[in-house]
Amino acid sequence: MHSFTEENYLKAIYALTQKSEGSPDGSPVSLSGASSDPLPVNTNAIAERVATKAASVTDMLKKLADKQLIHYQKYQGVTLTETGRKAALNIIRRHRLWEVFLVDKLGFGWHEVHSLAEELEHIRSDELIDKLEAFLGNPQVDPHGDPIPDHAGQVRHPVSQTLSVTEAGQTVVVTGVLEHSSSFLQYLEKIGLVLNAEVLMRELNQFDKSLFIRINHQSDTFISHEVARNVLVSGKG
Amino acid sequence: MHSFTEENYLKAIYALTQKSEGSPDGSPVSLSGASSDPLPVNTNAIAERVATKAASVTDMLKKLADKQLIHYQKYQGVTLTETGRKAALNIIRRHRLWEVFLVDKLGFGWHEVHSLAEELEHIRSDELIDKLEAFLGNPQVDPHGDPIPDHAGQVRHPVSQTLSVTEAGQTVVVTGVLEHSSSFLQYLEKIGLVLNAEVLMRELNQFDKSLFIRINHQSDTFISHEVARNVLVSGKG
DNA sequence: ATATTTTTTTAGACTAGCCTAAAATGAACC
């Protein structure tokens, strides 16, 4: 099959493809994958994501194109073929299931699991992953609220919006985050803005768009617009 | 730290060192690691174990010697340094804990887990392994009865003997196996000669040393000497 | 429309780990 390194490139290309979609203002979207042909991904963007140089990326792109995993024409960027997309989603499936394992079973914090899952995800055994999935109780999302693709590469993107576009008086539930950095996740945990937390939007400051919210009927908290636009929520119930 | 490949060499050298110890006839031994300087391991033996050529082994031995993981002098074979031995035991610790996970939690058979554990063992995170160990309930042995080294590289080799040297009338408990091939393990499982099974030695055939045993007070079974000398047991209670 | 800047690709070189073929060493036998 594909090497460790090839898998990382596929994952990077997939992630960059996704990034170029979605609504810029945070309003409700169901990224159901039904979106038409994605924009081609740049060599430099891939280089940054896999922490290497553009020249190395070009080499790998040729290799992936030979293997029919990407559509590639010199200087024109790349998109995944259907085979490549399935492969990428399979890696993401493995990654997210391991994250659930690390958090739910081993007791890691949601900010600690990314890099471990990046290693675990490269163990290619469908039997292992299927058994792991069953053992975890067939979870639908990972600890950050990101959906877990199924066998066939189907992803159920839950409909959600960012906390920043919620209106005063509304009550919503945290369903995910857009930013995955460790420091951000640790901050959210500290203020209790974790997955499934209930948020009552009390006040929206017109000037800087900062928010005054009540979390789980208890703690009144100020959060910045920057934070709010990286937290995904959906209507209660 | 050490690469994936280096780890496999260390593991191979450790295993070959162990193999050259132990009693040849199957009588009780507590391989408590207290044995003096082990015999040096040959280049060819390592080559066979890591499925490569002797020339490649020589290359790697130089590298491991540079890193102070082995004692190496040209044409004289190698032994592990204390650092190397600790590293090897740490890999084995990871391997065996993952095996317990695969069997106890995911429901794999004891004959299926070796190769998956060979991949999982290379994820180097003490925190991961310690949490996994706790999650598994601090097991002392893996699904084949092999002891799990602790943090510090201590291995508690349980005192045991092979089933082939048990005397008629004795009742013993299966504590492990010496042969780990998938077909052997599947055979043992089929006849119920699994870990912790209670075995009453009924008759020992003088001619071919085959045995007639009763397993768990139920099934009377014939097994060959070849099988018996690969099953480890200890006195009941 | 041309010049400049940015992006991407090519060219050539490096490392880890592997290989084959040949040379060196050690062991075994007379």
Added chain:
DNA sequence: GGTTCATTTTAGGCTAGTCTAAAAAAATAT
């Protein structure tokens, strides 16, 4: 002690993936 044989090491070369520097193409600005 010398010859033969097996084992081990050296020498030189291969691939995957990386790098730097330079060339080529595309995008941008004038």
